[in-house]
Amino acid sequence: MAEAIDTDHLPRGDGAVLLANATLPSAVTAGILNHIGDGLGRADILIDKGEIAAIAPCGELIDHDGAARIDLDGGLVLPGMVDMHTHLDKGHIWARRPNPDGTFSGALEAVRSDREAHWSADDVRRRMAFALQCAHAQGTVLMRTHLDSIPPQDAISWDVFKDVRRDWADRIDLQASALFGVDSLEDPAFLPAIADRVAEAGGVLGAVTFMIDGLETHVEAMFRAAESRGLALDFHVDETADPNADSLRIIAETAIRTRFSGQVVCGHCCSLARQSDAAVDQTLDLVARAGIGVVSLPLCNMYLMDRLSGRTPRWRGVTLLHEMKARGIPVAVASDNTRDPFYAYGDLDMVEVYAQAVRILHLDHPSGDWIRAATSTPAALLGDGTRGRIDVGSPADLLVFRARNWNELIARPGGARTVLRGGRAISRTLPDYRELDDLMGT
Numbered sequence: 001m002a003e004a005i006d007t008d009h010l011p012r013g014d015g016a017v018l019l020a021n022a023t024l025p026s027a028v029t030a031g032i033l034n035h036i037g038d039g040l041g042r043a044d045i046l047i048d049k050g051e052i053a054a055i056a057p058c059g060e061l062i063d064h065d066g067a068a069r070i071d072l073d074g075g076l077v078l079p080g081m082v083d084m085h086t087h088l089d090k091g092h093i094w095a096r097r098p099n100p101d102g103t104f105s106g107a108l109e110a111v112r113s114d115r116e117a118h119w120s121a122d123d124v125r126r127r128m129a130f131a132l133q134c135a136h137a138q139g140t141v142l143m144r145t146h147l148d149s150i151p152p153q154d155a156i157s158w159d160v161f162k163d164v165r166r167d168w169a170d171r172i173d174l175q176a177s178a179l180f181g182v183d184s185l186e187d188p189a190f191l192p193a194i195a196d197r198v199a200e201a202g203g204v205l206g207a208v209t210f211m212i213d214g215l216e217t218h219v220e221a222m223f224r225a226a227e228s229r230g231l232a233l234d235f236h237v238d239e240t241a242d243p244n245a246d247s248l249r250i251i252a253e254t255a256i257r258t259r260f261s262g263q264v265v266c267g268h269c270c271s272l273a274r275q276s277d278a279a280v281d282q283t284l285d286l287v288a289r290a291g292i293g294v295v296s297l298p299l300c301n302m303y304l305m306d307r308l309s310g311r312t313p314r315w316r317g318v319t320l321l322h323e324m325k326a327r328g329i330p331v332a333v334a335s336d337n338t339r340d341p342f343y344a345y346g347d348l349d350m351v352e353v354y355a356q357a358v359r360i361l362h363l364d365h366p367s368g369d370w371i372r373a374a375t376s377t378p379a380a381l382l383g384d385g386t387r388g389r390i391d392v393g394s395p396a397d398l399l400v401f402r403a404r405n406w407n408e409l410i411a412r413p414g415g416a417r418t419v420l421r422g423g424r425a426i427s428r429t430l431p432d433y434r435e436l437d438d439l440m441g442t
């Protein structure tokens with residue numbers, strides 16, 4: 001992986017370093033920038049004792065005592081990335097359980113059979129660790145994973161998650177949300193049991209919502225279970241082309257009616273893009289009023305939606321991020337699945353996700369503050385407003401690129417990049433797929 005700067009020039013230990021002539025996105029930077037257009041500005045960044053010590057106009061900090069000076073020559077600097085919707089428990093099973101036809105129903109069945117056959121604690125733990133190595137090397141600092149939580153898998157995966165969260169605490173802040181079909185609530189014993197498990201693990205309550213009889217009752221039960229335990233909520237919502245799927249509206253109405261005090265996140269919301277303008281307006285007004293955040297998963301959605309064998313897809317599968325943002329709804333993009341039946345590809349690289357999101361969702365011309373969707377907005381939705389920003393006093397967790405502007409970054413997202421954690425360059429070596437061969441039966 002090509003580095004953006006000569007990491008041999010970085011000081012060892014806590015020594016200070018001046019990153020001179022950096023290009024920074026003003027939307028996520030607290031400091032004085034010389035604005036150069038399209039949401040970007042130039043500044044020097046002083047790093048001392050692993051923290052961002054100063055951000056100042058170019059040239060002002062040049063005499064800082066003993067700081068090594070690295071001229072970025074306009075290289076772009078981004079904060080450590082935030083990936084708020086992943087599936088680490090499903091990840092990297094493609095080699096043993098591909099999706100036979102690439103469809104959503106094919107994915108559901110393939111994952112179910114793989115889970116029942118293979119998801120021991122050791123299997124889940126090793127694939128999670130592999131995935132986290134990828135995310136860390138790419139520059140992700142904060143992540144939420146969903147965990148399939150149908151018994152008996154819930155007991156296995158939540159215990160593994162707690163171990164993995166502890167093992168990785170010095171590199172990635174990891175959160176987990178429960179995942180199950182909302183029809184699981186037809187068993188009255190199910191919800192209290194999983195909500196207690198989630199609360200005990202410090203997790204988030206979540207489900208897949210789809211249009212079944214009694215959906216309103218089930219959604220309200222989830223809000224009440226979350227409220228009574230102080231949990232946030234994270235739903236998989238309307239991941240379908242069917243315009244009649246409007247569980248997003250039901251979730252928003254329930255949040256308002258129950259005066260829910262926690263953060264609610266809704267992922268996917270694909271069907272919204274298939275509804276009438278009047279229906280969209282009504283639902284988005286409710287979503288804004290309810291304070292719900294929305295995360296789009298553009299790589300996975302474009303892979304799964306509108307897929308029929310032998311027929312070219314006719315729509316992109318993504319939800320209405322521009323319309324949501326215009327209403328003040330917090331919007332984010334994230335990885336979703338990686339190398340599993342829901343998405344055959346992906347490497348937990350939020351720079352790739354952002355670059356693809358820009359292309360798929362037209363987050364450009366101007367780029368403006370859209371970078372918030374991969375940094376500060378998901379951080380806030382995950383309850384950590386200090387992440388996803390470049391602030392004086394924060395850890396120097398930064399991505400440094402040779403690319404000097406949005407165009408150069410989006411055109412070549414795999415271009416030269418250095419990842420700094422606490423001001424030090426980390427290894428960008430990605431784990432080899434061969435490490436998982438024994439789990440794949442190959």
Ligand SMILES: [Zn+2]
Pocket residue numbers: 085086087146236267336337
């Ligand atoms: Zn998902």
